[in-house]
Each structure stands twice: as structure tokens, then as C-alpha cells.
Amino acid sequence: MTAPAxxxxxxxxxxxxxxxxxxIAVGDQxxxxxxxxxxxxxxxxxxxxxxxxxxxxxxxxxxxxNGDEGRFMRALKSLLGTPLLRExxxxxxxxxxxxxxxxxxxxxxxxxxxxxxxxxxxxxxxGRPVHFHxxxxxxxxxxxxxxxxxxxxxxxEDVRFLYEPEAAVRSAAPSAGLGLxxxxxxxxxxxxxxxQDSSGDTRILGSHGVRxxxxxxxxxxxxxxxMPLLGRGxxxxxxxxxxxxxxxxxxxxxxxxxxxIPFLYAADSRRGARELAKYAVEPEKLNRLVSVLExxxxxxxxxxxxxxxxxxxxxxxxDPRIDLRILERGLSSPLSPALMQDSLAKMxxxxxxxxxxxxxxxxxAPGQIDRLVMVGGSSLLSALETSLxxxxxxxxxxxxxxxxxxxxxxxxxxxxxxx
Numbered sequence: 423m424t425a426p427a428x429x430x431x432x433x434x435x436x437x438x439x440x441x442x443x444x445x446i447a448v449g450d451q452x453x454x455x456x457x458x459x460x461x462x463x464x465x466x467x468x469x470x471x472x473x474x475x476x477x478x479x480x481x482x483x484x485x486x487x488n489g490d491e492g493r494f495m496r497a498l499k500s501l502l503g504t505p506l507l508r509e510x511x512x513x514x515x516x517x518x519x520x521x522x523x524x525x526x527x528x529x530x531x532x533x534x535x536x537x538x539x540x541x542x543x544x545x546x547x548x549g550r551p552v553h554f555h556x557x558x559x560x561x562x563x564x565x566x567x568x569x570x571x572x573x574x575x576x577x578x579e580d581v582r583f584l585y586e587p588e589a590a591v592r593s594a595a596p597s598a599g600l601g602l603x604x605x606x607x608x609x610x611x612x613x614x615x616x617x618q619d620s621s622g623d624t625r626i627l628g629s630h631g632v633r634x635x636x637x638x639x640x641x642x643x644x645x646x647x648x649m650p651l652l653g654r655g656x657x658x659x660x661x662x663x664x665x666x667x668x669x670x671x672x673x674x675x676x677x678x679x680x681x682x683i684p685f686l687y688a689a690d691s692r693r694g695a696r697e698l699a700k701y702a703v704e705p706e707k708l709n710r711l712v713s714v715l716e717x718x719x720x721x722x723x724x725x726x727x728x729x730x731x732x733x734x735x736x737x738x739x740x741d742p743r744i745d746l747r748i749l750e751r752g753l754s755s756p757l758s759p760a761l762m763q764d765s766l767a768k769m770x771x772x773x774x775x776x777x778x779x780x781x782x783x784x785x786x787a788p789g790q791i792d793r794l795v796m797v798g799g800s801s802l803l804s805a806l807e808t809s810l811x812x813x814x815x816x817x818x819x820x821x822x823x824x825x826x827x828x829x830x831x832x833x834x835x836x837x838x839x840x841x
Contacts, residue, residue, distance in 0.1 A: 430579075432839050433535050433543040434832030436586070437528065437569070439499040439608030439637060440799060442466045443826060444535045445833030452593060452833035454826060455535045463825060466608075467496040468527060470513045476523075478530055486721055493687075494721050497637050497680035498524050500609045503554050503565030521568065525575035532576060544579045547839040549586040549832050551610035552631030582839050585629050587614035589831030590797045595822065596622035599792030602817070604777065604810060605828065606800040609635045611773045613780040630780035634773060636800035637680045639766055644678035644727045646765045647755045648744060652677070653708040659701040669698055673711065678727075683720035692716055710749055722748045730755075734762045735804055763805050770809045777813055791817045797827035 435444045441463045445454035457464035458480055469482035471492030477485055486494040493513060498520060501507045507520045536542055554565035566583060573581040587603040591614055594601065603614040612631035618624050645654070654674040657666035673695060676682040685691070692715045699708035714720055723746070730744035734757045746753040763770075781788055791814040796807065801824055811819065823830060 430545045430840050431541050431543050432545040432547055432836040433532065434547045434549075434589075434829065434834075434836035434839075435528070435531060436549045436589075436829040436832055437499060437524075437531075438466055438549075438828075439497050439610075439635060440466060441608075441825070442527075442531060443829035444531050445829055445836075446535075446539060446541075447834045447837045450834075452830040453539075454829055454833060455538045457531070457534055463829075464531065465496070466498060466527070467494065468498070468523060469494050472514055476526055478527055486725075493684055495523070495681075495684055496721065496724075497608065498527070500637065500681045502568045503558075503561035503563075507568055521572055521575060524569075524572040528572055528576035528578075532578070545840055546573050546578045546581040547832055547836040548573060548581050548583050549589050549828050550583045551607070551633075552585050552587065552612045552629045553610065553633060556610075556631060556633045580840070584832060584835055584839075585612065585614065586828045587612040587629055587631075587797075588626060589829075589835060590614070590795065590827040591616045591624060591626065592831035592834050593823065593827050594795050595820070597793060600627075600786065600790055601793045601795055602777065602780070602791050602814065603795050603797060604801055606773070606796075606798040606803070606806060607635045608637045608798075608800065609633065611635055611776060613777050615780055615784050615786060627786065628780055628784040630776055630783060632772060632776040634769055634776075635798075638769060639800065639803070640680070640724060640727050640731060641675075641678045642765050642769065643731055643744075643757065643762060644724065645674065647730075647757055647761065648723060648727055648746065649674040649678060651707060651746065651753065651755060652711040652714065653698065653702060653704065656707055657703040658698055659703065661701055666703060669702070669708070673698075677711075677714065677720055677723070680721075680724055683724065686715055686720060687718055713749065719748060730757045731762065733757070734759050735802070759804070766803075766805055770805055773806065774809045774813050777810060788814045789816050793818045793820055795820045795822075795827075797824050799825055 443463045445452050454462040464479040467482040469477040469485040501520050510517050510519050553562050555561035587605040590603045598620045601616050605612040611634050614629045615627040653669050656669050658669050659666050695712045695715050699705050699712050702708040734742040742757050743754040744757050794817045
């Protein structure tokens with residue numbers, strides 16, 4: 423007689439671009455681990471400072487806000503599949519790479535989950551986007567290889583992957599009919615089309631995704647509404663003639679991109695900014711750029727943009743602005759809902775197109791969708807909901823547990839992931 427297979431202790435982990443969470447199933451309910459006091463989500467952020475252990479989550483963000491000496495990093499997931507992930511660099515006197523940094527973050531998630539549940543987790547069920555890199559199949563495949571290496575380096579014996587929107591199906595409230603999970607995360611937008619019958623049985627009809635998410639929204643808002651105050655679009659005089667040329671966009675584009683900000687603090691970037699300011703027609707703007715790089719305020723600016731986006735998304739907000747007093751007293755940039763919608767219109771169209779492609783691949787008409795289940799922090803953007811309501815005019819919109827739906831589904835799925 424063959425003994426029944428014993429399922430290993432498996433932790434469900436939602437490793438996100440902006441936030442992460444972990445959990446297990448208790449009976450038929452998800453139990454998310456308290457990652458920090460009173461919080462079952464953890465900002466996917468790290469902070470390195472001299473002669474101290476790496477800080478993660480809200481502790482990392484507090485270190486940045488408090489002005490502690492060190493290096494802050496966020497949106498690490500966006501580096502998966504890219505050559506930057508395995509490039510060695512020196513931090514706090516040690517040579518490391520982003521594989522090791524992500525592994526240390528995941529190891530801390532594992533440790534906190536084990537302390538909270540009094541279990542030892544040897545295996546992980548990890549969420550992953552449908553496409554890490556929707557426009558590059560080679561990088562897309564490499565990204566999963568990279569993420570697997572991170573989990574193994576974090577101390578897990580094995581890891582399996584589940585598409586994040588398919589995990590969210592597992593945690594969705596049962597309702598007969600056709601549903602579409604709309605998972606708008608920090609770095610990707612993912613969709614799963616599913617059908618449920620009256621007994622709650624669920625059938626996945628298809629999944630699709632695009633590399634576009636909340637950090638991209640922040641980037642575009644920053645490029646349009648903040649970077650011009652730092653010199654983007656300004657004219658730079660030729661040192662050997664009378665003609666002028668626009669300031670090159672690279673510094674501004676990287677400064678608007680969460681995962682690229684730490685690389686701008688290198689000596690060559692600072693030197694380049696000083697050269698631009700020296701020959702600028704509007705030196706006061708380029709001098710702000712110099713200050714951002716020399717004082718390492720790039721993430722402070724990015725957080726200001728994120729806060730401005732959240733404020734502009736609230737219809738009742740009076741005179742919404744991006745507050746840039748960190749750079750200069752009284753400095754701000756208007757960001758009304760209309761201005762934000764103009765900045766994001768192209769991206770909203772791309773996301774709606776991806777949703778339409780998800781339906782078309784399963785030969786389902788948009789008018790057949792009964793409900794849109796919105797998950798992920800960036801799914802709360804009103805312009806996005808408007809765009810998807812137009813695509814699926816007969817669908818009810820659900821926003822239940824938007825921040826934890828994927829983690830809940832991974833927790834529920836973890837128990838039988840290796841059986």
C-alpha cells in the first residue's frame with residue numbers, strides 16, 4: 423500500500439513591485455501574516471546604511487524620511503530579467519547584487535512568517551505577473567529564472583509560481599457568471615477571465631498582461647509635471663558657440679523611474695548635472711536637479727509625486743498639487759484630475775486594450791462580462807475604472823480586498839501547490 427503524499431510546509435508569497443505579503447490557509451480561509459505591527463502588507467523597500475543591518479518595509483521608508491545616511495531602494499521586482507539584476511556593486515563596504523538584495527528581503531519575509539505561525543517553511547508558492555516583460559520574450563523567461571534564484575538564495579528548497587490574477591480568482595467572492603480579474607500592480611497590469619457556476623465551481627478561461635503599472639503612472643506624472651521644474655525641456659548653451667539645445671532627457675527619465683534613482687547618485691551623473699546647470703539658459707531649474715542628485719533626494723521627489731497622484735484621484739480634493747517643498751520653499755506643481763488624466767490617457771488606453779485582448783483570446787465579447795474584480799493598489803485609480811467600465815458596460819465593479827486579494831489567493835493555494 424502506497425503511503426499518501428505529505429505536502430511540504432508551503433508559504434504563499436505575493437512579492438510585489440510596491441508591496442509584499444505572505445500567508446497560509448487556515449481551514450478554508452486565508453491567514454495573512456502580520457509583517458509589521460498591525461500590518462499584513464510590507465512595502466517592498468530596503469535601506470542600506472553604514473554598519474547596520476539592512477532595513478526593509480516601513481522601517482526603510484522611515485529611514486529615508488528621517489534623512490538617515492544610507493541608500494534607499496524600491497521597485498526591485500522591476501529589475502528581474504534585466505542585466506542590472508546581476509551586476510555587482512558596493513553597498514556599505516560589501517560587494518553585492520540585486521539577486522542577493524531581493525533574497526535578503528524574501529528571507530526576512532520567510533523569517534517573520536515562521537515566527538508568526540510557529541512553522542518552518544521549506545517551500546514557497548509565489549505570485550508572478552502573466553508577463554514580467556510583455557514586449558521581450560527572452561527577458562520575460564529570464565525574469566522567472568531570476569525570481570526562482572532569489573527564492574532559493576532566501577532559504578527555500580523549492581518554489582512554484584502562480585499567475586497573480588489567477589490567485590485573485592481563488593479569493594474572489596463566488597458569483598455565477600463571467601468575471602474579469604483586473605490586477606493593476608506597481609509594475610504590471612494583469613487580467614484573468616473566469617467563469618463560475620451557481621455552485622461556485624470556477625473555470626479559468628484565459629490570462630493576459632502588460633508591463634505597465636502604478637510606478638509607470640508615477641513616472642509619467644513626474645516627467646510631465648515635476649521634471650520641467652528641474653530643467654527638463656530647458657535650453658542648454660553650447661560652450662563653444664551661440665546655439666542652444668534642449669537638455670538631454672536621460673537624467674530626467676531616470677530620476678522619474680523608481681528603480682533607476684539609486685544609479686543617479688554616481689559621480690558621473692552628478693558631474694553631468696553640474697555641467698548642464700553651468701550652461702543652462704534657466705540655471706535656477708537645473709540647479710534644482712543638481713541639488714536633488716547631490717543631496718540624494720530622488721526618492722523624496724518620487725514619494726511626493728505618488729502622494730500627489732493619490733490626492734488628485736480624490737474628487738473632493740481642493741487645488742491638488744505635487745508638494746515639492748523638500749526642494750525649495752513654496753515649490754509645487756498643480757495636478758488636477760484633468761491634468762493627471764491627460765498624462766495617463768495613453769497608458770489607460772493600453773491597459774484597456776490588454777483587457778480587450780484577454781477577452782478576444784477566449785472569444786468572449788466585452789458585453790458578456792458580468793463583473794470586473796479590481797485588485798492591486800493602482801486599480802483604485804478612477805480614470806482606470808472609467809476606462810474599463812466603458813469597455814465592459816454591463817459589468818458590476820467590485821473593489822473588495824483590493825490590496826490583499828492576490829496574497830489571499832496565494833495563501834489559499836499554497837497548501838496543495840506541491841501535491
